[in-house]
Amino acid sequence: MSLAFNISSLLIFVAILVGVALHHRVRTHVRIMKVCFTLDVLLLILVEVFRGAIEKLLGLEPSTVDGTMLAVHVPLAVGSLVWWILQLRSGSRILAGRRELLPRHALHARIFLLLRLGNLVTAFLLY
Numbered sequence: 180m181s182l183a184f185n186i187s188s189l190l191i192f193v194a195i196l197v198g199v200a201l202h203h204r205v206r207t208h209v210r211i212m213k214v215c216f217t218l219d220v221l222l223l224i225l226v227e228v229f230r231g232a233i234e235k236l237l238g239l240e241p242s243t244v245d246g247t248m249l250a251v252h253v254p255l256a257v258g259s260l261v262w263w264i265l266q267l268r269s270g271s272r273i274l275a276g277r278r279e280l281l282p283r284h285a286l287h288a289r290i291f292l293l294l295r296l297g298n299l300v301t302a303f304l305l306y
């Protein structure tokens with residue numbers, strides 16, 4: 180099950196990179212990023228439901244994986260979600276004409292990609 184989750188996460192990450200690379204084609208960029216956001220949230224929900232990530236982190240459920248790695252992995256997942264929301268918000272504002280937010284959107288894109296990559300790598304290390 181976790182390999183299927185990790186491969187899904189990898190595929191979503193590749194789609195995110197494609198979406199970022201196509202940022203000049205605004206409609207395509209927005210569409211791809213919104214689909215990736217939806218898939219990422221669905222994946223987070225599935226991982227929580229089937230693997231109880233948060234319960235394991237809090238020690239409420241026995242864990243078969245490396246606790247230290249999980250303690251790095253889960254905050255990266257939460258961070259990715261927070262940065263998704265920041266990007267959705269700034270992206271919508273740029274679309275509404277607030278072009279001055281573009282540099283911030285680009286800066287937060289880098290932070291988001293680092294968090295999301297860290298989440299992906301630690302997921303494979305946990306497997």
Ligand code: HEM
Nearest residue numbers: 199202203205209212266267270271273274281285288291
């Ligand atoms: C984590 C998700 C996202 C990432 C990593 C990302 C990344 C980027 C990057 C790197 C740029 C180019 C910035 C520049 O030229 O300096 C960009 C532009 C843009 N993004 Fe996003 N983006 C994301 C999500 C979104 C979303 C959800 C929306 C809309 C709701 C959006 C709307 C835009 C718009 C309107 C532009 C300007 C395009 C242009 O006119 O050249 N982005 N994005």
